[in-house]
Structure formats: C-alpha cells, structure tokens
Amino acid sequence: MAEALLQTTVVGSYPQPDWLVNRDTLSKVVPRTRLREIWRVAEPFLQQAQDDATLLAIRDMERAGLDIITDGEMRRESYSNHFATALEGIDADRPAEIVSRTGHRTPVPRVVGKIRRARPVEVRDVQFLRANTGKPIKITLPGPFTMGQQVKDEFYGDAEAMCMDYARAVNEEAHDLVKAGADVIQLDEPWLRNNPEEAKLYAVKAINRALQGLTVPTVVHLCFGYAAVVPGSSKPSGYSFLPQLADTIAQQISIESAQPRIDLGVLKELAPKKVMLGVIDLNDPEIETPQKVADRIRAGLKHLSPDKLLPAPDCGMKYLPRATAFGKLKALVEGAALVRRELG
Template sequence: MNLPKHLLPTTVVGSYPQPDWLVDRAMLSKSVPRTRMRDMWRLPEEHLEEAQDDATIVAIRDMERAGIDIVTDGEIRRESYSNRFATALEGVDAENPAMIISRAGHETPVPRVVGKVRRTRAVEVRDMEFLRRNTDRPAKITLPGPFTMSQQAKNEFYKDDEELALAFAEAVNAEARDLEKAGANIIQLDEPWVRNNPDLARRYAVKAINRALEGIKVPTVVHLCFGYAAVVPGSTKPAGYSFLSELADTIAEQISIEAAQPRLDLGVLKDLAAKKIMLGVLDLGDPEIETVDVIADRIRNGLKYVAADRLVVAPDCGMKYMPRARAFGKLKAMADAAALVRREIG
C-alpha cells in the first residue's frame, strides 16, 4: 500500500467519536483516564469486541466518505489514547493506582510501576490487522509515546524517570515493529506531555522517542498538542510550544502540531525544516463546522512556512470527545479545502 502521491494529503490525528451505544459519553467526558475505565463500555465483556469491531468499521467508513487520504481505526477500542497500551505491560499495576495531583489541583489515578516494564504480548496488532482488512487506503496507527507514559505513571521501581521512559521506549519499539509487519503504512507516537514538562523533556525525551522508533522502516510521526479541546479550553492554551524545535533531533519523519485553536504563530516551523509537518487546521473547540474557505486559508498560511510537498493536513488533535456529526462535517470540509488548495498550487 503506497502513501498518497498528491500534494497536501489529509489524515486524522488518531481518534474518532465512539458511538453512544458503545460508550457512556457522560462518563468519558469527565477525564482522560490513565488507569482502566471498564465501566465506560455499555456492553458486557462477551459482546464488547464484536461491538468495537462494528464501531471501528463505522469510523473507517466515515473517514473514507469524508475524503480522508490516510485513515486510522478511530482508536475506537481505547478508553484513552494511552491507557490501553500502558496498562497492558508487565511491571505496570493499574489495579492499585497511585494518585497524582495536577497543577490545577485535580487528583488523577495513575498506574504504579512496580517492576521491570516489559511487553509480553501484542496490544494493538489485532487492531491494525482489522484496519488493514477493512480499508484499501493508506493506514496509520498510533501509540502512546514513552516520555508521556513515564509522566502518566508513578515510578516505584526504576532509579529515575529517564530509566522508566527508556523502558517504555523498548516496549513501544517492540509493538511498533509488529504493527509494521501487520500492515501499518505510518506509525505515530503521541507525546503531548513533552510540553507539560519541557525541562525534563529536554533531558531525555528525544532519546526515548528515538529508541521507540528505532528500526522502523515506514514513515513515523510524533504528535504533540495542548490537550483535547473538550478538556482544555482554548482560552487557557498558550500561543506557542515550550518544546518543539527539539523534535528536529528525532528520527521521526513528521511532526504533528496543533495550530488552529491556539492560533499558533507558524514561524516556529522554521526550526523543523528537515521534517514533514502534519498541520492542525481544524479548531476542535469550535462547535461550528468551519467553512471550506476558512480551512483553506489555514492551509495557505501553512504553505508560507512549509513547502507543499512537506505539508500534511489534519485536525488539531483527536476527535474522540466530539459529536460524530460535527466530527464528520469538519473532516469533510477539511478534505474539500485541501482539494481546493491543491488545485490552486497545481
């Protein structure tokens, strides 16, 4: 399966809305869980996998219908972007969580790392195989990044957080190699926490990311954002990244950034001249479906800083917390806007 040959290919960051018949969206809306949230699922265990498969097909078809070039499985089987993989690893105790207090003073239950972190089984390989069987479009799958996972757990085993992050990187790398064999055309690491703790990230995040992507032959992406629009209001989002230029030193081919909602000054992209840029052009905090013209202007703005053959068009972040009709409408407008700008630049 080849990647799109045309300029300005479109994709999603990762997640797509899960149906109300599958998940309790009111429960989901309260947090981005680090430990397991099994009560979120509306179906009993014996029917859950089949239901998740059906909902995944709906997500894939929506993306195809909207005109998205590079699709995902919508992360339909996940309670959050990170917890499904992190809690499947040996050495991680999610049943007896620790409590971490956020800067805002909120308590969040997180897994405790109580032993050597090891991947003893495939976690997302069936997801990738299912996606590959159900679309003829290029397919991307996402994994939580090692730095982010190390920040979302309580370290009770390793001598420091760097050692923990590198252990997570080993596990991610083993999974990524199997996902490549299962048919992934692109593999993406989600690393939003590098901007939460930039000083720590500067010490070892790039090292951990590079270990996680070592030996992967298909294109790789690192995604960072300011948080889901449903959880982090636009008014609290900074106007710039505290950790971005450092990602030039990663072996990832692409860097994925949120730009629409925070009205990011794209001048920062000059520091990533060697990378392809997955540019967020959909404001997921805006309840309105942007017009094709508005999105096209955001793409044109990106082209002032990034050559057309290095620009990939995407939403700001995952679409998990949105109503499905809104998510589909935004994706359709985005695909139409990319097609419009593509025609303009020939």
C-alpha cells in the same frame, strides 16, 4: 508515481458511538488507569461491538475522502491507557494518585517492576483495519516520555531508565504493527510540552529508541490537550518543546494550530521534517467552511513547501459529536482540494 500534495489525515481518534461508550463518563476524564465502566456493552460482546464501531469510523473517514485513515481508536478508553496498562511491571488495579498544581487528583498506574511488553497489544487492531480498507492506514501509540509522566514510579528511581524501557516496549510493538500492515506509525507525546525541562534531558533519545529501525513513515504528535478538556482560552500561543523534535528520527511532526493560533514561524525550525498541521479547530462547534480550512493551509504554506504539509485536525476527535466530526473532516478534505488546485 509521485505522492499527492497536501495529504489529509486524522490525528487518531474519532467519536465513539453512544451505544458503545457512556459519553457522560468519557467527558469527565482522560483515564490513565483502566475505566471499564465507560463501556455500555457487556464484556462477552464488547470486542464485536468495538469491531462494528471501527467499521463505522473507517467508512466515515473513507466517505469524507481522507488520504490516510486510522481505526478511530474505537477500542480505547483513552489514547494512552490501552497500551500503557498492558505492559509488565505495571499495577493498574491498585493505582496511586497524582495531585496536580490545581489540586486535581488523578488515579495513575504504579510502576512496580521492570517495564516490558509481554504480548502484542494493537496488532489485531491493525489487522482488522487493514482487512477493511484499501486506504493507507496509520496506527497510534502513546510515546515513551508521555507514559513515563502518567505513572507513579515505585521501582526505578530513575525517570530516564524507566522511559527507555517504555521506549523499547513501544519499539517492539511498532515493528509488529508494521508487519501487520500499518503504513504509518505515530507516537502521541502531549506531555513533552507539559514538562519541557525534563523532556530536554532525554525525550529525544527515548523517541528515537521507540522508532528505531522502522521502515515506514513515522510521526510524533504533540498538542495542548483535548479541546473538550482544555478550552481555547487556556491554551498558550506557542510550544515550549518543539524545535528539539527536529533532532528526532521521525519524518513527521504533528502540531495543533487552529485553536491556539500559534505563530507558524516555528515551522521553519522543524526543517526538513514534514508537518501534520492542525487546521481544524475542535473547540469550535461550528463546522469550518472549506474556504476557512484553505486559508489555514495557505498560512502554513508560507513557511513550508506543499510536499512538507499534511492537513489534519488539531487533535483527536474523540469528544466531538459524530455528525460534527464528519462535517469537519469533509471540510478538511475539500479545503485541501481547493489549495491543491491552486498549486496546479
């Protein structure tokens, strides 16, 4: 049976309920270290509460009609710290501070030994998701390059060597996630565009090592940052590291385009990859009409064939009100259906 055209999906996260997380705390930071104070539920009951929240996310994505769903990342404080702080060689309890060009201080884990994966981190998450839906499922992992940019190295003295150990850890986890039932594996690599010069040196090599030997579809996601953190006026009109991803072994590349309105001519440089194209603007509090979504999909189809395009939101939906996120997913599905009917 042929795969459906214009399969809809999400990047990863979905809004966590107010009874699960303190959204005021959540809105102030994308944590690199653990931020346990974000949770409103006491530790003895937290896993059960996260399971319940995951069921809500699954049902919302199913009700919206998505073709490929995730667990909404309900168990995560951020897209990266859940996995990154679970590795050996990391001291997240006594963090260092990194100061940005603007003077902003961010606590980050210290790398104090060789990076190793000591245990499965997201296997139970996939097992739970697989047991509670008949839909194709995707699970996300932070990419090796991005994790290497979010720490203070006090052990390696060699960024590439550290990044390759992150890649090995990701690869071990990814293989276990496939065994647990994952249909798609996605690496989140937003820092590729933050540090493109270093990325050009070894990021493709690290991504390929992280995805080595996987037999399911694989995705690399890059973006300009959450809309709640990086407003539209601050986003550039193009990616500084994108054509290079054509050299990865990932079958799909996921990019943001609705909010920053990038020149979609860059999509031709990714051939023969499939592209998860952001057609939902997460900076806009208004829910798109299906017609607006369809127009954005049609714009992508000027550069990609329908079998190469997967409509999606720009980025994770973690920071949106849940009603808004659900409405935007429905518009995504209905907009894709409009274009699919036009294609016959």
